[in-house]
Amino acid sequence: MTQKVTLDSIRALQAAMEGKLDKSQSGADIPNKPEFVKNLGLGNALKVGDYGVGSNNLSNKIAGYLWDVGGNQPSGFYGYSPSSHKDEVWGSFIKLRWNDGNQQYLVFPNFGGNAMRIVRFSGGNSWSDYTVWTTGNADFDGNGFLKKTSPIIQIHPDGTFTTNDESEGATVTRLGLGHYKLSGILGYNSDGAWGVHGGISVPRDVNGNELVYVDDKVLPDGAIEIRVTHRQNAHMPARLQNRRIKSQDEQTHYTDDEACDLPAGTRLDVRVQMPEDSIWNQKQVLAPDPQQEYSVTSVVNK
Incomplete structure (x- = not known):
């Protein structure tokens, strides 16, 4: 009788272990990692590089003229090319999006006399461009x-x-x-x-x-x-x-x-x-x- 109980216990334990994760795998044996992250409530968590955050290289450069396409972008850190901005140089910008009708840029050319510009889209009107006076200009x-x-x-x-x-x-x-x-x-x-x-x-x-x-x-x-x-x-x-x-x-x-x-x-x-x-x-x-x-x-x- 004792032997049967022991075998039944072992079988029950083995059944309970089926599908469990092996701690030594450190999560490598998770079959659907994106779904696992989502179930943890982390589906919308930012990763390094998302929207330029923590990036060593702003590779998410926009295509087209900054003012024309900028309204479609969420808040974040971006790069732009010479054809995208009136300074006609490479540079970076910070996008701040209050809502669809109110958005702002802080624009930083990589070189040139203008160290920074502020571009603002307010109340659904056209873009306004402001030069920031610095020791560079x-x-x-x-x-x-x-x-x-x-x-x-x-x-x-x-x-x-x-x-x-x-x-x-x-x-x-x-x-x-x-x-x-x-x-x-x-x-x-x-x-x-x-x-x-x-x-x-x-x-x-x-x-x-x-x-x-x-x-x-x-x-x-x-x-x-x-x-x-x-x-x-x-x-x-x-x-x-x-x-x-x-x-x-x-x-x-x-x-x-x-x-x-x-x-x-x-x-x-x-x-x-x-x-x-x-x-x-x-x-x-x-x-x-x-x-x-x-x-x-x-x-x-x-």
Whole structure:
């Protein structure tokens, strides 16, 4: 009787073990893994790489122009190609979808002057595009005003100069007292963002009066010749006029429109147009690969 009970128990145990998982298999013996995950309530759990989360490479690049197809995408992290965005470069963007009629992008070009854009689709209306001002596309001029950068050359009183990324390769030569020549350029910047002829930012006093006159000329080869002379600002009350000492020994002052260098501690900011073969423009032409890296440096020349 005892033997029969034991055999029956063994058979019952074996029957109970049928279809059970072997712990040593660590789940490898699950016949339908997706169904198993779903039954655990994890069917909608994000995996690494889904919607770009945790991805080392945003391979889920959109096809077509960003604004045209973007409304179909869920929130997430994406990449885009040069043909997909107005910057015409490779880049990445974060998509935030409130609902069908309200969506936003944070757009990050891989290179170029515009470090970030905000694109917004609000209330079911058309897409709106906003440029974010950063140190990559704006800077403070010598008077403390924020201005669009692009190719800028800063000229200092002793004739030394500073270029930014986009004006790299341009040079300034001091030809004489208050006389400078800017070379390797094609005149003033063509978009006129700084004024009618492209733009020079002249140093000013606390009352907003310019401290020097600037006589400029664009030469046939695109170089710019600049002459600086003293500005008395005689229309101001005597105590507020620009009385600049010319010689400490003789206590003499510059006269109005007399040639002079820039006052100490000031500079001229000149926004120029660079030729197609400039260092910056060549970087843009030779940069189709989104994985290529570019150094961003300022060059100070003497």
